[in-house]
Amino acid sequence: MEIALVTGDITRRNVQAVVNAANSSLLGGGGVDGAIHRAAGPELLEACRKLREETYPGGLPVGEAVATEGFGLPARWVIHTVGPNARAGQTDPELLRAAFANSLQTAVSLGxxxxxxxxxxxxxYGWDARDVAEIGLRTVREHPGNGIETVEFVLFSDPVAQVFRTVLADLDSRD
Incomplete structure (x- = not known):
């Protein structure tokens, strides 16, 4: 599985699935979540409302993942996952690992x-970028792939991208 690090706008990536760092309501928000909802269009919000009504009336649990169509995005699917909120006391690294792992499994199930x-x-959500990079990159590298050929980490700023580059180089040097 090829891993690429990209600085930019995840809503413009030409991939089959984009992962949305959603909140548990699935109804949009700020940051990546808001950007994905705006770019995908109102159909995404409607699909998420339907998920809430039919499957997740209490909201999507932290670490879980669920998919919708991509609607107005170049990506065919949006995989929504709820990462842990360190500012709310959710500091267990296993919750963050689960968000990455369950998103990958959802991508596999979609093909x-x-x-x-x-x-x-x-x-x-207040997690240190280095911790996110280590957990995310490690989780992707340990995943068997099962049809996933490319994973991009699309990072919103140069400083965060640099942290991911450093962590990836550290992981590569250990292999």
């Missing part, structure tokens, strides 16, 4: 060969 991840929980 996606390419996936773009944001830095889940590194923004407003």
């Amino acid at each position: 996606a060969s390419s996936v773009a991840f944001p830095a889940i929980s590194a923004g407003v």
